[in-house]
Amino acid sequence: MKTNIKYAMIIMGVTFLYLFAVTFIPITQTGNEHAKTIVGFLLGIAFSTLVNYYWGNSKKDNPNPEFPEMDAAIQAGTDKLQETFVQAVKKDDSNDS
Numbered sequence: 001m002k003t004n005i006k007y008a009m010i011i012m013g014v015t016f017l018y019l020f021a022v023t024f025i026p027i028t029q030t031g032n033e034h035a036k037t038i039v040g041f042l043l044g045i046a047f048s049t050l051v052n053y054y055w056g057n058s059k060k061d062n063p064n065p066e067f068p069e070m071d072a073a074i075q076a077g078t079d080k081l082q083e084t085f086v087q088a089v090k091k092d093d094s095n096d097s
Helices: 003-024 029-055 068-096
Strands: none
16 A cells, blocks of 8 residues: 555544544533534545545546547547637738738
């Protein structure tokens, strides 16, 4: 297992342990306010960031496009549009001279 994923799993495990402790172990009123702040941080930032990074939308490549024909058509249209633009610029440059 990669080192980065090990750290992520450790942080997620500590987060779950802390949530379990805050939920089931009695805490003083002052500690209760601090616990709410820490839980908000752990769930809102640390835990969700790790989950989204390792198992969310961080995939860089998509080897099998869902609609390959549509992707090819879009690429062909983009190439044609770029070619038309280049020709128009060349034509405009030749008219200015």
